[in-house]
Amino acid sequence: MSASAIVMMIVAMLVVWGGLALAILNLRGHPDQPEPGPDDVPHQL
């Protein structure tokens, strides 16, 4: 593989998989607010 291909592959993986990791961390840090009613349970990822 050429150096430019290796760099772009790593960048693609870092950006997209890193983006997923950050998005999951963000969601885990913000549990849903409970809703009044029978399903009144705060859910987490």
Added chain:
Amino acid sequence: MSTKATQPQREQWSSRLGFLMAAIGSAIGLGNIWRFPAVTYEHGGGAFLIPYLAALLTAGIPLLILEYTIGRKYRSSPPGALRQLARPAETIGWWQVAICFVVATYYAAILAWAVRYTGFSFDQAWGDDPEGFLNNEFLKLNETPGEISTFVPGVAWPLLLIWVLTLAVLLLGIRRGIERANIVTIPLLVGFFLILVVRALTLDGAAEGLDALFTPDWGALTEGSVWVAAYGQIFFSLSVGFGIMITYASYLHRKSDLTGSAMVAAFANSSFEILAGVAVFATLGFMAQAAGVGVADVSSSGVGLAFVAFPQIISEMPMGAFFGVLFFLSLVIAGFTSLISIVQVIIAAVQDRTGLGRTAAVLSVGGAVTVVSLLLFANDSGLYLLDVADHFINQYGIALAGLVVLVTVSWALRQLPALQRNADATSSIGLGVWWRICLGVVTPVVLAWMMVDSLINELDETYGGYSTSFLLWAGWGVAGGALLVGVLLTLLSRRRPATRWDAAATPDAPNPTERNG
């Protein structure tokens, strides 16, 4: 008296994880595996990452958030949700339902092929001529597109099996059916693909394949077609534009985080695409080296990649049967969770409009879609019809309906600020003016450009070299028919009062009856 009290409570996802898995399962489909790698390779390789990410951030995620917000706010399937935004917009919802019906009929057929190819992988039944096997022995393809002369039992039985499984999941409902099915199958799919990636990377020639995929052609970034391809990939990959996410979000509870969930679903979808790109191109690199040709000579996409190129590779590689079974099972799983979401749109619309229970709605809708699917695609012209219907319903159904929704919500109804407030009220990531600009300007402009570009191509050359008469009924006829059915269903729907839809509205929906009730 409010009608709300007389209506059964709407089903809900049991957890945020359940909703996310279902949304991710819907987004990850055949396109991630057989479309993304080829689109990337043909549009600048590694450099394609830039327009791809731009499209993800300016169109994919904003659109997902929009659909989540509409679904969660109005707690109804597309016709009901859009009707509550503005009565005439109900037609767009029924149009999307009709599009889902069309897509479901042929999407299931591809899954049926993949089921058979899982079995064929054990003894490589295609021999040394996968293309001849696919066309002549398996599909028994007629020489004249559109001419039907024989039924193909080899497609019909697995197709029936796919429909039985799909309807069984849907009969179980949102929590016990769709949610559980996705929680089981999505990790399984990722696991299968990780094994495929490891196997592919250990093949001779894998590095050449990855080199071809990721080597950047920076000059491509100056070409408009590359940017249009990136937006197209994101649009078709994320299951936006045909009401699926509106439907799934209608089963969220009112305090759900929308923007954070959209980020996770969108990045999960793209993460799987990268994984699939690595697996597919490492494998194609092996094929190119074995044949002594360049990767460009073996690169393909769609049906050709899955049912011609991959069988050839499976025959050539060590432990090919193992690889083949994993690959085709992955196709079945990826497509199955998407098919469930597509059919759920139709079922939800029928339930919401008629008040039918789930069992009756699943059996009536499922029965109709199964019969149509079997009649149209288990015959010797099925592949032709599938190819043409898919092309036209994507361009002039899904993408066009997405454009119409955006223009209607952004410009005709000017509802983006209200929807933004609704999303922001419960979300971890606040939406700024960027969200309204993306949905009101950037995405509609790109979608309109895609539409014009596609129309010019249709006029320049007949799609796939098919006859004009065949394209007229199987392509334009199907796409136009979906719109016509949407209009007819709206007229039919208006002949009876829609109490259930009004009852499903949330207190913050623009529905005076509900607020006073």
